[in-house]
Amino acid sequence: MSKSSRPMPFTEEQMKQVFDTNIIDFAVQNGFQIEKGDRYTVHVKNSGGLYLFNHGRGYYCFSTQTKGNIVDFAKEYLGASDFKSAAELILGCSAYEGTTSLVPNIEKGPKGELVLPPKDKSFDRTIAYLTHTRGIDKEIVYAMIAEGKVYGARTEKNGYTFHNCAFVGYDKTGKPRYCALRAPSSDSKFRQDIENSDKTYGFCMEGRSNRVYEFEAPIDVMSHATLCKLHGIGWREDHRVAEGCLSDKALYRYLQHHPEIEEIVFCYDNDVDGKDAKGQPHNHGQIQAEISAETFADLGYKTFIQTPNTKDFNQDLMAYRGLLTQEAMPQELER
Structure with missing residues (x-):
């Protein structure tokens, strides 16, 4: 047949x-x-x-x-x-021009206005991704949504609809100046800054103390806050800033508006498997942390480095939640 x-x-x-x-x-x-x-x-x-x-x-x-x-x-x-x-x-794109086309260097013009992507009808995907897939505390996620710093974004391209997590940074007047998208799935590596985003306005969680923690990504910011809460530490107490990359641009701006800050803790990724462009071992995050700590110490700040036990603080959070689950299992069996 x-x-x-x-x-x-x-x-x-x-x-x-x-x-x-x-x-x-x-x-x-x-x-x-x-x-x-x-x-x-x-x-x-x-x-x-x-x-x-x-x-x-x-x-x-x-x-x-x-x-x-x-x-x-x-x-x-x-x-x-x-x-x-x-x-x-x-x-569906117009990039097809053969096999040898190269994008020419273009002079950078002034940034235009940042236009945030439209909000999705429901933030369920974003909330589920952050709380279940990433293990972030619900109170923290809902607080960031209430402040307009996190939401579910819906974009259309070439007839397809994409649902992403949006992380927003604001200036001191409350105007959005930075927005990063990330796919709400552990299987996707999609992440992208919205056009005209200004990385000097990072994703921030304002605190009340004289200490600020600096991270690479918003998810690590919220993961660190969750770990503090799980250990009985007030997650609103200290300041937190996400750069969206290996940089101190957002931190510089944040410090200008928070003269009360005296201590900086650099919480960059622990890239133990990282390699440089030549293929040589290179722990990108920790090398940058050392450079940044020295730079800001010279500016008069007390600086510290907090290295995640795994690759980043979200992986640390997930590992810790796994330990809590294992510890709870014998108690459940005894009942």
């Missing part, structure tokens, strides 16, 4: 177009910013260690040690669920 073959969703010409589309042009068309890398690559800004090859055929990420072609890129960084949706995203 013969089996009927499944029809191919794309023609041969379309498949050629997919793999002949230059990955650098495709990334730029979808809002990624590039900067000079080395002889063979360009670096994707605000991505950690994501590099795109100059020949336009693929990418490599040093922080995750993953590589792939343009279809893999669409799935990993643009939220495409499978090959078909990835190919449709690529075919």
Whole structure:
């Protein structure tokens, strides 16, 4: 009995177009910013260690040690669920110009106005992701939502609807100046800053003490606050700032508006498996923490480094919640 073959969703010409589309042009068309890398690559800004090859055929990420072609890129960084949706995203863009196109260096103009992505009808995905997948305390998540610093965003692109977590930073007048998106799924690596975001306005949790903790990502900020709460420490007491990258730009601005701060604790990632562009071991987060601690000590601040036991404070939180669950199990069995 013969089996009927499944029809191919794309023609041969379309498949050629997919793999002949230059990955650098495709990334730029979808809002990624590039900067000079080395002889063979360009670096994707605000991505950690994501590099795109100059020949336009693929990418490599040093922080995750993953590589792939343009279809893999669409799935990993643009939220495409499978090959078909990835190919449709690529075919729907205007980046197809052959295999040797390179994006020219463009002079930076002044930033325009930041336009926040529309809010989703429901924040259920965002709340479930942060509380269940990431283990962040519900009180903290709802507090950030009430302050407008976290919400569920809904965006449309090429006929597809994307649901993401939005993390917002404000200026002293309450105007949004920075917004980062992250897919509400542990299976997706999609993260992106909204156009015209200003990283000097980080995701912040204002405190009452003279101490500020600095992190790379908003999820680590809320995870650290959760760990404090679990240990009986008031999570509203100290200040917290997320940079959205390995930088101190948001911290500099935050300190200008909080002269009461005297102590800075640098809580960057513990990249024990990190490598530099040459493939050599390089703990990006802790090296930057040491540089930053020395820099701000010279400015008169008391500086400290708090290194996560795992890669970051969210992984520390999840590990701690796992221990609490294990400790609770014998008690349940005794009942």
